[in-house]
Amino acid sequence: MDTQAPEGISLAVSTVIFALRPHPVTGLSTLWLPLVRRTRDPFAGKWALPGGWVTPDESLSDAAARNLLETTALEPTYLEQLYAFGDVDRSPDARVVSVVYWALVRAEEAERAAEGDNVGWFPADELPELAFDHNAIVDYALWRLRTKMEYSRIALAFLGETFTLSELREVHEAVLQKPLDPANFRRQVEGTLVPTDHVVTGGRHRPPRLYRYDESIELVHNGPLAHA
Amino acid sequence: MDTQAPEGISLAVSTVIFALRPHPVTGLSTLWLPLVRRTRDPFAGKWALPGGWVTPDESLSDAAARNLLETTALEPTYLEQLYAFGDVDRSPDARVVSVVYWALVRAEEAERAAEGDNVGWFPADELPELAFDHNAIVDYALWRLRTKMEYSRIALAFLGETFTLSELREVHEAVLQKPLDPANFRRQVEGTLVPTDHVVTGGRHRPPRLYRYDESIELVHNGPLAHA
DNA sequence: GAAATAGTGTCTTTGAGACAATATATG
DNA sequence: CATATATTGTCTCAAAGACACTATTTC
Numbered sequence: 173m174d175t176q177a178p179e180g181i182s183l184a185v186s187t188v189i190f191a192l193r194p195h196p197v198t199g200l201s202t203l204w205l206p207l208v209r210r211t212r213d214p215f216a217g218k219w220a221l222p223g224g225w226v227t228p229d230e231s232l233s234d235a236a237a238r239n240l241l242e243t244t245a246l247e248p249t250y251l252e253q254l255y256a257f258g259d260v261d262r263s264p265d266a267r268v269v270s271v272v273y274w275a276l277v278r279a280e281e282a283e284r285a286a287e288g289d290n291v292g293w294f295p296a297d298e299l300p301e302l303a304f305d306h307n308a309i310v311d312y313a314l315w316r317l318r319t320k321m322e323y324s325r326i327a328l329a330f331l332g333e334t335f336t337l338s339e340l341r342e343v344h345e346a347v348l349q350k351p352l353d354p355a356n357f358r359r360q361v362e363g364t365l366v367p368t369d370h371v372v373t374g375g376r377h378r379p380p381r382l383y384r385y386d387e388s389i390e391l392v393h394n395g396p397l398a399h400a
Numbered sequence: 401m402d403t404q405a406p407e408g409i410s411l412a413v414s415t416v417i418f419a420l421r422p423h424p425v426t427g428l429s430t431l432w433l434p435l436v437r438r439t440r441d442p443f444a445g446k447w448a449l450p451g452g453w454v455t456p457d458e459s460l461s462d463a464a465a466r467n468l469l470e471t472t473a474l475e476p477t478y479l480e481q482l483y484a485f486g487d488v489d490r491s492p493d494a495r496v497v498s499v500v501y502w503a504l505v506r507a508e509e510a511e512r513a514a515e516g517d518n519v520g521w522f523p524a525d526e527l528p529e530l531a532f533d534h535n536a537i538v539d540y541a542l543w544r545l546r547t548k549m550e551y552s553r554i555a556l557a558f559l560g561e562t563f564t565l566s567e568l569r570e571v572h573e574a575v576l577q578k579p580l581d582p583a584n585f586r587r588q589v590e591g592t593l594v595p596t597d598h599v600v601t602g603g604r605h606r607p608p609r610l611y612r613y614d615e616s617i618e619l620v621h622n623g624p625l626a627h628a
Numbered sequence: 629g630a631a632a633t634a635g636t637g638t639c640t641t642t643g644a645g646a647c648a649a650t651a652t653a654t655g
Numbered sequence: 656c657a658t659a660t661a662t663t664g665t666c667t668c669a670a671a672g673a674c675a676c677t678a679t680t681t682c
Contacts, residue, residue, distance in 0.1 A: 180456040181411050183497060228408040228495045232486035255625070256484040256499045258460035267456045269411060271484045271497075308624065315623035338660080356645055358662075371653095377660035378652040395543035396536065397483070566633080584672060586635070605633035606679035 181267045185236045186223030186306075188254065188274040188313035189246060191282035192330055192346050195295060201346040203296035203317075205310070206244050206285060214264045215303030219292065221310070223270065236273040245286040248275035250329035250391070254313055262305045274313045276329040321347050324392040325364060328385045334368055336380040337361070364389055409495045413464045414451030414534075416482065416502040416541035417474060419510035420558055420574050423523060429574040431524035431545075433538070434472050434513060442492045443531030447520065449538070451498065464501040473514040476503035478557035478619070482541055490533045502541045504557040549575050552620040553592060556613045562596055564608040565589070592617055 188205060195202040207219040222243040226235040233251060240246055251273055258269040277285075287293060294300070296314055299307060320326050327343040341357045366386050371379040416433060423430040435447040450471040454463040461479060468474055479501055486497040505513075515521060522528070524542055527535060548554050555571040569585045594614050599607040 178453055178455050179407075181454060183409050183411060225406055226409060226486070226497070227406055229488060231488055232484060232497065253484060256460060256481060258454070258499065260457060260459055269454070269460065269499075271486065311624040319623065336661090353645065353647085354660085355647085355662075355664090360644085373653070375660070376654040376658070378654095378662080380661060395547065396539040565635090581672070581674085582633085583635075583637090583674085588671085599634095601680075603633070604631070604681040606635080606681095608634055 181269055183226045184223055184268055184270045185226055185232060185239060186221040186270050186272045186309070187236050187240050187251075188221060188272065188310055189240065189244065189248065189277060190275065190296065190313075190317060191277045191285075191293075192279055192343065193282065193293070201342055203314070203347060204282070204293045205296050206246070206287075206291055206293050207299075207302070208243055209290045209292070210303055211290070218303040219294075219300055220303035221272070221306050222291075223272075226271075232271050233273065236271075236275075240275065244291055245284075246275075246277050246281060248277045248329075249281070250276040250326065252392075252394070254309075254316060257305060257309060259305070272309055272313070274316065276317075276326070278330060278332060280332070318347060320392065325361075325385070325389065326392055328391060334370070334382040334384050336372060336382060338380055340383075409497055411454045412451055412496055412498045413454055413460060413467060414449040414498050414500045414537070415464050415468050415479075416449060416500065416538055417468065417472065417476065417505060418503065418524065418541075418545060419505045419513075419521075420507055420571065421510065421521070429570055431542070431575060432510070432521045433524050433527075434474070434515075434519055434521050435527075435530070436471055437518050437520070438531055439518070446531040447522075447528055448531035449500070449534050450519075451500075454499075460499050461501065464499075464503075468503065472519055473512075474503075474505050474509060476505045476557075477509070478504040478554065480620075480622070482537070482544060485533060485537065487533070500537055500541070502544065504545075504554070506558060506560060508560070546575060548620065553589075553613070553617065554620055556619060562598070562610040562612050564600060564610060566608060568611075 191204050192201050193204045194200065206222065208222045210216050210218050210220050222240060224239040224243070226232060230238065232253070237251060240248065254272045254274045256269060256271045260267065262268065285291070296310065299310060301307065302310070321344060327340060327347070330343045331339060337358055338354070340361060341352055341354060344357070345352055364386055365383040368382045368384050370382045372382060373379045419432050420429050421432045422428065434450065436450045438444050438446050438448050450468060452467040452471070454460060458466065460481070465479060468476065482500045482502045484497060484499045488495065490496065513519070524538065527538060529535065530538070549572060555568060555575070558571045559567060565586055566582070568589065569580055569582060572585070573580055592614055593611040596610045596612055598610045600610060601607045
């Protein structure tokens with residue numbers, strides 16, 4: 173390995189941010205993500221993933237978190253590296269390697285997100301044609317989220333401090349796009365949660381118990397990579 | 401996202417290469433990996449993962465494959481991106497982001513690998529202190545390999561065109577470091593393999609059948625990322 | 629035939645999933 | 656009490672694992 177690194181490659185970070193919102197047609201809870209409208213070429217006018225350059229004094233995950241805050245004003249509850257995309261021709265007239273992260277934000281957090289001319293929210297499965305290779309990147313992020321939902325406790329990142337089992341189940345149903353049996357779902361997750369002394373009254377039915385997540389069990393198992 | 405990317409960050413690729421060889425003490429098949437001795441500072445004299453800079457005209461995976469061939473003369477049967485490491489202080493006096501790949505090579509291929517003053521093979525679980533954050537990187541690669549071995553057919557990348565079920569089982573045992581029941585193992589993999597008409601004679605026991613891997617089933621499920 | 633591994637059969641346990649039944653709130 | 660969801664109970668099925676048993680080669 174030579175001492176001199178060749179010039180000519182720019183390093184960027186982008187983030188695929190997921191939040192749950194009601195679908196405009198069906199009303200069911202579904203995955204949405206915020207996109208940023210590009211103001212310059214290439215792909216001026218097109219929607220793209222929020223992102224930016226990495227500065228020399230910040231780590232990759234710091235750069236992702238900073239960009240995310242600057243462009244969408246969002247602070248995610250979960251942030252994980254997705255993949256480094258580095259095909260030669262993925263950006264016209266430039267060589268850009270993008271380290272892409274994916275993030276989950278709570279519904280409340282997503283509410284107060286900046287939405288203006290330059291930021292828009294879209295259902296994750298009904299995206300327009302995006303700039304660069306960003307459609308493919310979102311597809312991969314969706315696959316990772318759905319895969320991980322089946323074997324980890326990542327769903328909790330969409331919820332607040334306490335929640336009912338119905339709320340947790342609805343998160344799973346929204347992400348996996350299929351109904352889950354309430355009885356069986358309960359048994360699968362019950363051991364990983366801590367029941368509180370509170371229930372939610374007000375519905376015209378038996379009030380559900382509130383649960384808290386067990387901090388002694390980590391959300392995801394990323395092996396020796398404890399951080400992000 | 402600004403038009404100008406800040407300078408000052410170098411982009412490198414490194415690869416964690418795994419091969420199976422007999423353990424020098426126990427004689428059992430175990431994981432080994434080739435390391436390169438550094439000839440310059442920082443960490444001159446230390447062992448490090450093979451790697452180098454990414455040039456503007458090659459993709460990340462191309463860069464990984466090229467570097468691997470140049471430094472160790474190896475051509476892997478499997479190559480997958482592991483993670484992008486980008487902490488600010490991971491390289492002294494420089495800012496280097498490394499996109500790390502991991503690779504599997506067959507025993508025969510590993511045989512003819514360059515081994516000299518600058519390349520050495522080590523048992524994966526008994527490494528010396530490496531340059532940079534490479535010990536942590538190897539730990540993560542080992543975790544990924546072992547995790548993936550349990551739910552994919554990645555073990556086949558260690559073997560040739562045809563193989564016996566014992567050979568396949570030995571690969572699993574070597575990587576997972578635990579004995580597996582031959583009868584149960586057979587049932588788990590049988591459906592994903594194609595039996596040939598040949599058996600291996602010569603041992604002082606019933607000759608085992610040779611199998612071929614079923615090309616219609618992909619080695620690993622990486623979702624929308626078909627390539628590497 | 630003895631030894632050694634290949635390969636088959638079977639039993640137990642575990643977890644997922646389908647679905648019935650009971651519990652407890654509101655209106 | 657009707658309704659709606661919460662919660663519990665039970666049955667079936669499939670996969671994993673332990674382990675006994677049979678098969679076929681070489682020496």
